[in-house]
Amino acid sequence: MQSSSISRQTKLSLLKVFIENKSLRFGKSIHAQLIKAPTFDLIQTNHLINLYSKCGHPGVARKVFDSMPERNVVSGSALMAGYLHNGMPSQALHLIKEMSFEENFEHMNEYVFATALASCSEMRALEQGLQCHAYVLKSGLVFHSHVRNALLHMYFESLSMEDALRVYESVPGFDVFALNSMINGFVGSGRLSDAIDLVSGMSKEVELWDHVTYVAVLGLCAASKDLRLGWQIHDQILRRGIQFNVFVGSGIVDMYGKCGDIESARRAFVELSVKNVVSWTAVMAAFAQNGLFEEALKLFLEMGIYGVQPNEFTYAVLLNSCAGLSALKIGDAFNAHAEKSGYKAHMVVGNALINMYSKSGSIEDARNAFGDMRQRDIISWNSIITGYSHHGLGGEALEAFHDMLTKGEVPTYVTFVGVLLACGNLGLVDDGLYYLKIFMKDLGIQPGVEHYTCMVRLLCRAGQLDKAENFMTYTCTEWDIVAWRTLLSACQVHKYYNLGKRVAEHILQLYPDDVGTYILVSNMHAKANRWDEVVKIRKLMRGRDIKKEPGVSWIQVRGETHVFASEDKKHPFMSQIHDKVSELLSQIKLIGYVPNIDCVLHDIEDEQKEEYLGYHSEKLAIAFGLISTPSGAPIHVMKNLRMCDDCHTAVKLISLVTSRKVIIRDANRFHCFDSGLCSCDDYW
DNA sequence: GTAGGGTTAG
The missing domain is CATH 1.25.40.10 (Tetratricopeptide repeat domain)
Incomplete structure (x- = not known):
């Protein structure tokens, strides 16, 4: 690019375009020309600070800032924003102090304080936030909507809804940004009825609502599981001809999912013209939240076919689906997958791993997942x-x-x-x-x-x-x-x-x-x-025509789920399984097992009852586990009902004679059988 | 020329 042939105005316009597109390479070429220029240009140099800030190089922006013979408030606020948006909010606050010491600075403006307050929010620095609040009150900068909104946000972050409400009410007039912030603040702090009051109070200004308002209100419907309100909002979005962007679309899917209307969630998803990883994850989450874990896992495969890459939230949904199915081995596979793609370090993934391992019966792995986390939140601890x-x-x-x-x-x-x-x-x-x-x-x-x-x-x-x-x-x-x-x-x-x-x-x-x-x-x-x-x-x-729900147990061996019902004869290895059960029962009888025939509710002769006990589904599943896994491997079994007393006694002894850990997840809790004892202490 | 609100997890 020839420097002399480009006018100052053209250079400025080009810089603006490069900043907007984050084209650092082209922006740098303008920088080179400015360095060669005989005179210093404040505005153009401020643009450069903005360029480096937006392109993720706040350090370079700082160098430009330091090299300036003359600076103004814009130079400072552009650099502050650079620090804030590149994860260095404390540097932004440090800079505002430096600026206030420099005498040649004009008075601080609303840009500086909007950024300063946002930095306080990010750092949860309530003390400094309060100082900023005092200054903007005194100077009147609080009447700038950006400042006011940054203030609102700061109070949300420090969980002070009352202060936020005071700020909101202190300035009359409708501001869609402030409204959106308030709705999200109320929903985020669980004050759903306040949020509903606010929204219904704003229903007259509905023509001023924007995309973000609808996303926030859909979030409110989801949080309060208010499907009727959800329908109204969905309907209103259609009637007002609000363009479906990916945020609104995902919000609708999520709302139907959280309200338990899985069919509408599915339909809303299918109808989205643009789908990204968020919309895919939202619909997978909708299935998982409604107990359709296998559907969620299937959708993941479909998502892959469309070439959409998972992110940390996708892994969290997948792992929670595995937790719902107690699918330990598949969960392990997703764990490895998340690690390879670099998402394991995210807190949501760590939390989901704890949940998956714990619900799949492997508390040791859950403990390790917890121990591996670099950062933990209340969910991790819970x-x-x-x-x-x-x-x-x-x-x-x-x-x-x-x-x-x-x-x-x-x-x-x-x-x-x-x-x-x-x-x-x-x-x-x-x-x-x-x-x-x-x-x-x-x-x-x-x-x-x-x-x-x-x-x-x-x-x-x-x-x-x-x-x-x-x-x-x-x-x-x-x-x-x-x-x-x-x-x-x-x-x-x-x-x-x-x-x-x-x-x-x-x-x-x-x-x-x-x-x-x-x-x-x-x-x-x-x-x-x-x-x-x-x-x-x-x-x-x-x-009363009450029939016992059939007892069903299942076990996963080499990636396949084997399901057993009482008296089931369908499994291909059934004769070996029955032989194994008989063998186990005679083994444990030697050490004191007495069949507890009271656990058989069917109207049959007592002699038959003992035989019947041997066909209880968990015994079949355990026997299959014993013959199809290497000796010493723990056996994980799931059961749909509460374990019966007879099986409980028998499995304790089986764990003793086979030297195997047997972990059973029944309808109530986990039973970890080891060396003749159960982790429930015979109380469940 | 610089600043504010948004979707998916538990």
Whole structure:
């Protein structure tokens, strides 16, 4: 490029284009010409600072800045923005201090403070943010909408919605940026009804809403699972002819997914004219959130066919789908995949790995995934704490909880579910009550039915069933079937037959079709030799036409899932499997196994019942695992129902005679059988 | 000439 032939104006226009397109190479050639020029040009040099800032070279921008014989406020604010957008917000704040010392600077303007406040947000530097707030109030810069919005944002980041609200209300008039920020602020801090009030208050200005407003409002519908509002907004977007960009499109898919309308999510996705990794991930997430994990995994293959590359969120969705399926081996494969493509270091992926390994029964791998993380957030801690608890490792869970407090992390609603479960594993009644009544209260967390159910379980485990019943009577909450079944199951374990009978009657009044309750109460009466009661229950079941949901277990061997149902004869290796079961049963009988025929609910002769027990699906799956994996390898089995007492006893002994770890995920929890013991301590 | 709000995870 010939320097002399290009006018100053042309150079400026070219620079603007190069900055916009981030064409560093061409921009540099203009820089070369400016260096050769006989006179210094402030505006052109400011453009250069902007060029290097936007192209990811704040260091070079700084060199240009330092070499200037004369600077103004634009030079400074351009460099500040460079620092901010290249991950150096503290340098931006450092620079504003330097600028305020230099006398030849004009007064600070709104650009400088918008950037300074944004830097404070990024650093969560509330102290310095407050100083900026004071200055912009005094100088009147707060009336500039960019400044005001940066202020709003700063208060969101420091979780101070009240201050944000004051800033928002201090300036009259409609500003779509401020509205969008406020909606997202309310949704982000869980104040959904405030968000809804704000949005309905702004419905008259609907013609001023833009894309971002719709994305924010769709997020509100998703967070509040308000499908009706979602429909209205979707309809309004269509009627107003809002162009579908990829943000709005993904927002619609996500909204339908989170509201549980998977068909609409799928349709909205198919109709998108432009799809990117975000829209693909959104629709995969929609499937996964609604329990359609295999569909989500299938979509990943389809996405690959279209040449779309996954990102960290895609891996998180995939891993969570594996968690839903307890697909340990596939999860392992995605772990390797994420590592190779460089996404493993992302926190969302680390969190999803903890979740996947923990839900697939491999708590050791979950522990390692947690240990490998460079950065952790509350989700990471909650995942590992609840993971330990579900695996019966109460001590580890409480240790992690205390670690977390030491690191300054603030526990949440979910944290305390894990903590109370851990107290349950360890039988720590007083600790549990302390966490529920004092710790949670101090943090302002209102306990929910999950916490109360943990308390019931804890009291039951400690054998204080009367207290548990009292607790349920006098605690004001919407008790669900899980809680009632917890109490009933304890009545069986602790032989509280009268209470058990009362509880069962109560449950069956509320849930007359709950098979689990029939099984539990019938087992309980059998244990007490109350055969008249057992017969009554069977009659009741027959009268109400209640059929036991068939027990199904499955196991993954070399990437394939093998499904077993009771009395299943379809598997190609069934005769070997039955031989193996018989072999195992005679082995464990030698060390004291007595078949527990009360676990068979069918109306058959007692002699047949023992044979029947051998066909329970988890026994078949374990036998298949034993004959098809190398000796010493742990066996992972999933089951759709709660494990029965007989299988539980048998598997403990099987783990002893075969020297194998057997990990079973049943409908309630994990059982890790090792050397004749189970991690649930026979309480589930 | 410099500045502000957005989609996918748990």
